[in-house]
Amino acid sequence: MKCSGNFQIASIERLSSNIIRLEIDSPPIAEQARPGQFVQVRIPGKETNIWPRPFSIHYAGDGRITLYIKILGKMTACMAKLKNGDILNITGPLGNGFAEPPDQVPLYLVAGGIGLPPLYFLVCILLKKGFPPELIHLYSGAKSAADLFARDEIVALNIDYRLATDDGSCGVKGLIVEPFAKDFEKSKSGAVYACGPMAMLAAVAKIAEKNFCQLSLEQLMPCGWGVCNGCAVKLKSDNSIVEDERGFRLARVCKEGPVFNADDILWD
Ligand SMILES: Cc1cc2nc3c(=O)[nH]c(=O)nc-3n(C[C@H](O)[C@H](O)[C@H](O)COP(=O)(O)OP(=O)(O)OC[C@H]3O[C@@H](n4cnc5c(N)ncnc54)[C@H](O)[C@@H]3O)c2cc1C
Ligand code: FES
Structure with a gap:
Protein backbone atom coordinates (compact mmCIF):
# COMPACT_ATOMS: atom_id res chain seq x y z
CA MET A 1 0.00 0.00 0.00
CA LYS A 2 1.39 3.41 -0.91
CA CYS A 3 2.23 5.77 1.88
CA SER A 4 2.72 9.51 1.99
CA GLY A 5 4.51 11.67 4.52
CA ASN A 6 7.49 13.74 5.56
CA PHE A 7 10.75 11.83 5.84
CA GLN A 8 14.24 12.85 6.90
CA ILE A 9 17.34 12.79 4.71
CA ALA A 10 19.85 10.46 6.39
CA SER A 11 22.60 11.29 3.92
CA ILE A 12 23.08 13.42 0.84
CA GLU A 13 26.20 13.31 -1.30
CA ARG A 14 27.18 15.28 -4.40
CA LEU A 15 28.93 12.72 -6.63
CA SER A 16 29.69 14.89 -9.64
CA SER A 17 28.63 18.20 -11.15
CA ASN A 18 25.20 16.77 -11.93
CA ILE A 19 24.52 13.67 -9.82
CA ILE A 20 23.48 13.43 -6.17
CA ARG A 21 22.91 10.38 -3.98
CA LEU A 22 20.26 10.49 -1.28
CA GLU A 23 19.44 8.10 1.54
CA ILE A 24 16.11 8.82 3.18
CA ASP A 25 14.78 7.35 6.42
CA SER A 26 11.37 6.13 5.31
CA PRO A 27 10.57 2.74 6.91
CA PRO A 28 7.00 2.35 5.58
CA ILE A 29 8.17 2.94 2.00
CA ALA A 30 11.39 0.92 2.30
CA GLU A 31 9.57 -2.12 3.68
CA GLN A 32 7.23 -2.34 0.69
CA ALA A 33 9.44 -1.17 -2.19
CA ARG A 34 9.98 -3.51 -5.14
CA PRO A 35 12.41 -3.09 -8.06
CA GLY A 36 11.00 -0.85 -10.78
CA GLN A 37 8.82 1.14 -8.42
CA PHE A 38 9.28 4.86 -7.86
CA VAL A 39 8.49 7.61 -5.37
CA GLN A 40 7.03 11.08 -5.90
CA VAL A 41 9.03 13.75 -4.11
CA ARG A 42 8.31 17.32 -2.99
CA ILE A 43 10.43 19.71 -0.98
CA PRO A 44 8.13 21.12 1.72
CA GLY A 45 7.86 24.91 1.51
CA LYS A 46 9.41 25.24 -1.96
CA GLU A 47 7.44 26.82 -4.79
CA THR A 48 9.00 24.37 -7.27
CA ASN A 49 6.75 21.64 -5.98
CA ILE A 50 3.38 22.40 -7.51
CA TRP A 51 3.73 18.89 -8.91
CA PRO A 52 5.87 16.27 -7.22
CA ARG A 53 8.73 14.72 -9.19
CA PRO A 54 9.16 10.96 -9.78
CA PHE A 55 12.39 9.12 -8.93
CA SER A 56 13.10 5.39 -9.14
CA ILE A 57 14.07 3.52 -6.02
CA HIS A 58 17.72 2.48 -6.31
CA TYR A 59 17.72 0.43 -3.15
CA ALA A 60 15.52 -0.14 -0.11
CA GLY A 61 16.63 -1.72 3.13
CA ASP A 62 17.08 -1.08 6.86
CA GLY A 63 14.22 1.42 6.83
CA ARG A 64 15.84 3.60 4.14
CA ILE A 65 15.44 4.21 0.45
CA THR A 66 18.32 5.30 -1.77
CA LEU A 67 17.80 7.59 -4.76
CA TYR A 68 20.22 8.85 -7.39
CA ILE A 69 19.21 12.21 -8.83
CA LYS A 70 20.42 13.90 -11.98
CA ILE A 71 20.31 17.68 -11.65
CA LEU A 72 18.22 18.81 -14.58
CA GLY A 73 15.82 21.64 -13.73
CA LYS A 74 14.28 23.58 -10.85
CA MET A 75 13.32 20.79 -8.47
CA THR A 76 16.48 18.72 -8.83
CA ALA A 77 18.62 21.87 -8.46
CA CYS A 78 16.80 22.57 -5.17
CA MET A 79 17.34 18.97 -4.08
CA ALA A 80 21.08 19.37 -4.66
CA LYS A 81 21.14 22.12 -2.01
CA LEU A 82 19.54 19.98 0.71
CA LYS A 83 21.47 18.83 3.77
CA ASN A 84 21.49 15.82 6.08
CA GLY A 85 18.45 16.04 8.36
CA ASP A 86 16.32 18.05 5.91
CA ILE A 87 12.79 16.85 5.23
CA LEU A 88 11.27 15.63 1.99
CA ASN A 89 7.62 14.92 1.36
CA ILE A 90 7.45 11.52 -0.31
CA THR A 91 4.68 9.31 -1.67
CA GLY A 92 5.38 5.72 -2.56
CA PRO A 93 6.17 3.10 -3.44
CA LEU A 94 4.32 3.72 -6.71
CA GLY A 95 4.01 1.82 -9.96
CA ASN A 96 3.93 -1.81 -10.93
CA GLY A 97 7.63 -2.75 -10.80
CA PHE A 98 9.45 -5.47 -12.73
CA ALA A 99 8.30 -9.06 -12.99
CA GLU A 100 10.97 -11.59 -12.07
CA PRO A 101 12.60 -13.52 -14.92
CA PRO A 102 10.70 -16.64 -15.99
CA ASP A 103 13.64 -18.93 -15.20
CA GLN A 104 17.33 -18.99 -14.34
CA VAL A 105 18.26 -17.77 -17.82
CA PRO A 106 21.01 -15.23 -18.62
CA LEU A 107 19.86 -11.74 -17.62
CA TYR A 108 20.71 -8.67 -19.69
CA LEU A 109 20.02 -5.32 -18.03
CA VAL A 110 20.55 -2.17 -20.08
CA ALA A 111 20.62 1.24 -18.38
CA GLY A 112 20.74 4.56 -20.19
CA GLY A 113 21.85 7.49 -18.01
CA ILE A 114 19.61 7.89 -14.99
CA GLY A 115 17.82 4.64 -15.90
CA LEU A 116 20.22 2.61 -13.76
CA PRO A 117 18.49 2.71 -10.31
CA PRO A 118 15.54 0.36 -10.94
CA LEU A 119 17.85 -2.17 -12.64
CA TYR A 120 20.40 -2.07 -9.82
CA PHE A 121 17.61 -2.72 -7.30
CA LEU A 122 16.35 -5.66 -9.38
CA VAL A 123 19.83 -7.21 -9.49
CA CYS A 124 20.22 -6.83 -5.70
CA ILE A 125 16.90 -8.54 -5.01
CA LEU A 126 17.56 -11.39 -7.46
CA LEU A 127 21.02 -12.02 -5.98
CA LYS A 128 19.47 -12.08 -2.49
CA LYS A 129 17.07 -14.74 -3.74
CA GLY A 130 19.98 -16.87 -4.98
CA PHE A 131 20.09 -15.94 -8.67
CA PRO A 132 23.58 -16.90 -9.97
CA PRO A 133 25.71 -13.74 -10.40
CA GLU A 134 27.53 -15.27 -13.38
CA LEU A 135 24.26 -15.16 -15.36
CA ILE A 136 23.81 -11.40 -14.85
CA HIS A 137 25.09 -8.86 -17.40
CA LEU A 138 24.57 -5.18 -16.61
CA TYR A 139 25.24 -2.51 -19.25
CA SER A 140 25.36 1.10 -18.09
CA GLY A 141 25.76 3.97 -20.52
CA ALA A 142 25.79 7.75 -20.28
CA LYS A 143 26.91 10.86 -22.12
CA SER A 144 30.12 11.17 -20.16
CA ALA A 145 31.98 9.77 -17.12
CA ALA A 146 30.42 12.48 -14.90
CA ASP A 147 26.97 11.02 -15.63
CA LEU A 148 27.88 7.47 -14.54
CA PHE A 149 27.26 6.57 -10.91
CA ALA A 150 27.01 3.68 -8.41
CA ARG A 151 30.03 2.05 -10.02
CA ASP A 152 31.55 0.75 -6.76
CA GLU A 153 28.17 -0.62 -5.68
CA ILE A 154 27.85 -2.56 -8.93
CA VAL A 155 31.43 -3.86 -8.91
CA ALA A 156 30.75 -5.23 -5.39
CA LEU A 157 27.95 -7.41 -6.81
CA ASN A 158 30.43 -9.52 -8.81
CA ILE A 159 28.33 -9.55 -11.95
CA ASP A 160 29.39 -8.88 -15.54
CA TYR A 161 29.39 -5.06 -15.75
CA ARG A 162 29.98 -3.04 -18.92
CA LEU A 163 30.20 0.70 -19.39
CA ALA A 164 29.88 2.98 -22.40
CA THR A 165 29.95 6.75 -22.81
CA ASP A 166 29.11 8.89 -25.82
CA ASP A 167 32.44 10.74 -25.53
CA GLY A 168 34.56 7.71 -24.61
CA SER A 169 35.55 9.21 -21.23
CA CYS A 170 34.69 5.91 -19.50
CA GLY A 171 34.11 2.40 -20.89
CA VAL A 172 33.75 1.93 -24.62
CA LYS A 173 32.98 4.93 -26.79
CA GLY A 174 29.48 4.82 -28.22
CA LEU A 175 25.98 3.73 -27.31
CA ILE A 176 25.42 1.16 -24.57
CA VAL A 177 23.12 -0.88 -26.80
CA GLU A 178 26.13 -1.81 -28.94
CA PRO A 179 27.94 -4.06 -26.39
CA PHE A 180 24.55 -5.45 -25.33
CA ALA A 181 23.65 -6.28 -28.95
CA LYS A 182 27.01 -8.00 -29.49
CA ASP A 183 26.63 -10.21 -26.40
CA PHE A 184 22.95 -10.96 -26.94
CA GLU A 185 23.63 -11.92 -30.53
CA LYS A 186 25.84 -14.77 -29.24
CA SER A 187 23.24 -16.37 -26.97
CA LYS A 188 20.03 -15.11 -28.65
CA SER A 189 18.13 -16.02 -25.51
CA GLY A 190 17.66 -14.76 -22.00
CA ALA A 191 15.61 -12.20 -20.12
CA VAL A 192 16.11 -8.52 -20.92
CA TYR A 193 15.34 -5.49 -18.75
CA ALA A 194 16.00 -1.88 -19.67
CA CYS A 195 15.41 1.66 -18.48
CA GLY A 196 16.48 4.85 -20.22
CA PRO A 197 15.58 7.15 -23.11
CA MET A 198 12.84 5.95 -25.49
CA ALA A 199 15.20 5.60 -28.47
CA MET A 200 17.43 3.28 -26.44
CA LEU A 201 14.43 1.26 -25.24
CA ALA A 202 13.18 0.85 -28.80
CA ALA A 203 16.60 -0.44 -29.87
CA VAL A 204 16.77 -2.86 -26.94
CA ALA A 205 13.27 -4.17 -27.68
CA LYS A 206 14.25 -4.82 -31.30
CA ILE A 207 17.39 -6.73 -30.29
CA ALA A 208 15.53 -8.78 -27.66
CA GLU A 209 13.02 -9.87 -30.32
CA LYS A 210 10.57 -12.41 -28.85
CA ASN A 211 12.49 -12.99 -25.64
CA PHE A 212 11.14 -11.89 -22.24
CA CYS A 213 11.79 -8.14 -22.22
CA GLN A 214 10.53 -5.56 -19.74
CA LEU A 215 11.09 -1.83 -20.10
CA SER A 216 10.73 0.89 -17.49
CA LEU A 217 9.67 4.17 -19.11
CA GLU A 218 10.84 7.47 -17.65
C1 LIG B 1 9.17 6.63 -13.40
C2 LIG B 1 10.28 7.65 -13.43
C3 LIG B 1 11.44 7.40 -12.74
C4 LIG B 1 12.48 8.35 -12.74
N1 LIG B 1 13.61 8.07 -12.02
C5 LIG B 1 14.58 8.98 -11.96
C6 LIG B 1 15.75 8.74 -11.15
O1 LIG B 1 15.90 7.69 -10.51
N2 LIG B 1 16.67 9.73 -11.08
C7 LIG B 1 16.53 10.91 -11.78
O2 LIG B 1 17.41 11.77 -11.68
N3 LIG B 1 15.47 11.15 -12.56
C8 LIG B 1 14.49 10.23 -12.65
N4 LIG B 1 13.38 10.49 -13.42
C9 LIG B 1 13.31 11.78 -14.13
C10 LIG B 1 12.96 12.89 -13.14
O3 LIG B 1 11.64 12.71 -12.69
C11 LIG B 1 13.11 14.26 -13.80
O4 LIG B 1 14.45 14.45 -14.15
C12 LIG B 1 12.71 15.36 -12.83
O5 LIG B 1 11.31 15.34 -12.68
C13 LIG B 1 13.15 16.71 -13.32
O6 LIG B 1 12.61 17.67 -12.44
P1 LIG B 1 13.16 19.17 -12.45
O7 LIG B 1 12.16 20.04 -11.77
O8 LIG B 1 14.55 19.22 -11.94
O9 LIG B 1 13.23 19.50 -13.97
P2 LIG B 1 12.13 20.27 -14.84
O10 LIG B 1 12.31 21.74 -14.57
O11 LIG B 1 10.78 19.66 -14.62
O12 LIG B 1 12.65 19.91 -16.26
C14 LIG B 1 13.94 20.31 -16.71
C15 LIG B 1 14.15 19.76 -18.11
O13 LIG B 1 14.20 18.33 -18.05
C16 LIG B 1 13.22 17.75 -18.88
N5 LIG B 1 12.69 16.57 -18.19
C17 LIG B 1 11.98 16.54 -17.04
N6 LIG B 1 11.61 15.27 -16.73
C18 LIG B 1 12.12 14.48 -17.71
C19 LIG B 1 12.07 13.08 -17.99
N7 LIG B 1 11.40 12.22 -17.22
N8 LIG B 1 12.71 12.63 -19.10
C20 LIG B 1 13.35 13.47 -19.92
N9 LIG B 1 13.43 14.82 -19.72
C21 LIG B 1 12.82 15.31 -18.64
C22 LIG B 1 12.16 18.84 -19.05
O14 LIG B 1 11.47 18.69 -20.28
C23 LIG B 1 13.00 20.09 -19.06
O15 LIG B 1 13.56 20.33 -20.33
C24 LIG B 1 12.34 9.56 -13.46
C25 LIG B 1 11.16 9.81 -14.17
C26 LIG B 1 10.15 8.87 -14.16
C27 LIG B 1 8.89 9.15 -14.91
S1 FES C 1 1.38 12.24 -15.32
FE1 FES C 1 -0.66 12.90 -15.50
S2 FES C 1 -1.66 11.07 -16.08
FE2 FES C 1 0.37 10.41 -15.74
Missing part, protein backbone atom coordinates in the same frame (compact mmCIF):
# COMPACT_ATOMS: atom_id res chain seq x y z
CA GLN A 219 8.28 9.68 -19.40
CA LEU A 220 7.66 13.26 -18.36
CA MET A 221 4.97 13.11 -15.69
CA PRO A 222 3.10 16.40 -15.53
CA CYS A 223 0.69 15.45 -12.72
CA GLY A 224 1.86 12.02 -11.57
CA TRP A 225 -1.66 11.15 -10.39
CA GLY A 226 -3.26 9.71 -13.48
CA VAL A 227 -5.41 12.75 -14.30
CA CYS A 228 -3.68 14.64 -17.14
CA ASN A 229 -2.76 11.82 -19.58
CA GLY A 230 0.51 13.69 -20.18
CA CYS A 231 2.55 10.54 -19.56
CA ALA A 232 0.49 8.26 -21.82
CA VAL A 233 2.20 5.82 -24.19
CA LYS A 234 0.69 3.87 -27.06
CA LEU A 235 0.22 0.15 -26.57
CA LYS A 236 -0.92 -2.39 -29.12
CA SER A 237 -4.71 -2.66 -29.23
CA ASP A 238 -5.07 -6.14 -27.81
CA ASN A 239 -2.64 -5.71 -24.97
CA SER A 240 -3.56 -2.53 -23.23
CA ILE A 241 -5.45 -0.95 -20.44
CA VAL A 242 -7.31 2.12 -21.69
CA GLU A 243 -9.43 1.61 -24.84
CA ASP A 244 -8.69 3.97 -27.75
CA GLU A 245 -10.76 4.05 -30.92
CA ARG A 246 -7.77 5.02 -33.12
CA GLY A 247 -6.51 1.44 -33.27
CA PHE A 248 -4.08 1.66 -30.40
CA ARG A 249 -4.62 2.06 -26.71
CA LEU A 250 -3.12 4.44 -24.23
CA ALA A 251 -1.55 3.53 -20.93
CA ARG A 252 -0.46 6.07 -18.36
CA VAL A 253 3.11 5.49 -17.23
CA CYS A 254 2.31 6.96 -13.79
CA LYS A 255 -0.63 4.62 -13.19
CA GLU A 256 -0.32 1.50 -15.33
CA GLY A 257 3.51 1.60 -15.55
CA PRO A 258 6.26 2.50 -15.39
CA VAL A 259 7.17 -1.06 -16.44
CA PHE A 260 5.72 -2.53 -19.65
CA ASN A 261 6.41 -5.65 -21.66
CA ALA A 262 8.38 -4.58 -24.73
CA ASP A 263 6.02 -6.63 -26.84
CA ASP A 264 3.02 -4.53 -25.77
CA ILE A 265 4.48 -1.15 -26.77
CA LEU A 266 3.53 0.39 -30.09
CA TRP A 267 6.72 2.04 -31.35
CA ASP A 268 6.10 4.99 -33.70
